[in-house]
Amino acid sequence: MQPLVIAKDLVKIYQAGEVEVKALRGVSFEIDSGQFVSFTGPSGSGKTTLLNLIGSLDVQTSGELIVAGQAVNQLNIRQRANFRGNNIGIIFQDFNLIPVLTVRENIEYPLLMVKPTPAAERHKIVSELMEKVGITEQAEKFPNQISGGQKQRVAIARALSTAPKLVLADEPTANLDKATSTRIIDLMKELKNQLGTSFIFSTHDPRVVSHADVIYVLEDGQLQTPTAENTMGHGGSK
């Protein structure tokens, strides 16, 4: 079976006025379905840039990137929105829930606006997801009425509502305390095991990194040669 993500010599150059910023300088890797992958590295090393490319929010300057069998740089803006809606769930560092919608409505949102789903099925999916992330009791609350950890649970449920092949999370625990961070990562891992959805997340936090099956270290836009330690979990639990 083809890997879920194939990256070959990925280069991303930002044009900041006169100055060129080489955010990614030839990155190659493959990620299989059902993996729990972490990209780590110092600030400015290119983690966000890489996740944006994988998530088809942005396109590479050169190199090849195939996600779920699709060369995403060949899609136009509308097609990329559609591609994200069908294949990718996104979790944000600061949760980014829609403030005017309740917890339930936030999780339901993609099933109405992104991947329209019949009401009965929609309600079933939302209830099950709320149960899975442990947020059922907050269902009718608005985002400003719940804690950071609860918000991120809602965000995870929202990302999973369309049953994507891949969930991307850029520093999902950066705004959470240590204990909550660990619980959120555990939850993501558990959901990966239950649903078979692949997760790719970036983080600074070594304690969070240690939960990953596969760990990639970025430095100055390049992948560090994998060490024995950080490939330990490769191909591990599915």
Next chain:
Amino acid sequence: MESARIAFRNLYRQKRRTGLTVSIIAFGVVAVILFSSLAGSFKNMMISQITDSMLGHLQVHRSGYVESLDTMPLNMIMEEKHIDQLKKALAEISEIEGYTLRILLGTLLSNYADTTNIKLSAIEPGNEKLVTPLLPGRITQGKFLEKGQILLPNLVARGLDLGVASEVVVIATNVDGSVNGTSLIVSGIVETAVGPSGKYGYIHIDDARELLRMESLQVSEVAIRLKDAEKLTLVMNKLQTALKGITDDKGKPVFEVHPWKALSPFNNIANMIDLMTIFIQVILVTIVLISIMNVMLMAVYERTKEIGTIAAIGTPPSSIMSLFIFEGLFLGIAGAAVGNITGWVLVQAVKAAEMTISFGQSDNILLAPQISLSTMLATTFIVILVTLLGAIEPAYKASQLDPVEALRN
């Protein structure tokens, strides 16, 4: 309609701003409704003052008569056979309520001591009352006209020191150039009205025929009243069509039909009122457009990160656009609704207050503002259309935001 729900919630979230925007739009709508209903009632009132107190809605003359109206020429008058033809044509048109025959004549009026020029309209009293129902109301002293009597305009009565029951002599030159006179009794004093024939005196048409030694029936003008003043153009066209074929020995058309508008300078004022109504509407459109664009651009700017989020999770640009279009639409609908209700209530209040105004010599004319359903619907339609227009640009901007850029916010 998830877009509509989110749009509604976003408006609800910004209660103060939403309230302010709705108020601004509503204020504009109220201004339009109040102005057009008041101006409209003022206009209608003035029009009916003019048509109902002297002109009638339509007038028929011999061709060329109106251009030389100042001299009231007796050689440009309709002959008996013309009158028969005209009566036949008028009988065919069901929208006509009635008509009256008039002879207009310039005369000398004497109280045996002093003499003055006076223009007279010689009328059929019964038909005249039907065509110009406000005429009897202009009589301030005495009563309406009978044969052998004269209704004097107040200025002439004052000038010659005449009152009800005074005897006067009227002297006129007939079509052959010979002079004749007759003595008449003043039946009443009539108030002057605004308009070209507002200072005329009135005598009975039979007295005029004797005075002018007319053997057959001849008249200067026929004034016509319609059942519905709004049907003016329709009736005018029908009548013109019916009279088109009637020509004199030289092959020229005998009749000329004029609507009241062509006979009164007041028509310009009426047009100006219409123009001002349009002007107020343009201001309304501008207010709505600017406030909607402003508030929507503000919303897009404030919610950039939210837009980035929903775009990132795959919301198509068209749905993002619809989110903001709905917001604008709701603001427009709410503004139009509040404005229409407030405007309607205010119009009823003005009506209930029975405000009066004076116009020309007549005062205590009741101001009766009317607001038609069609005006309210048209205003609503325009407001909603304009809010949509105002929301399109900000909504499009939102839909085109780059999610990566927007999320950095």
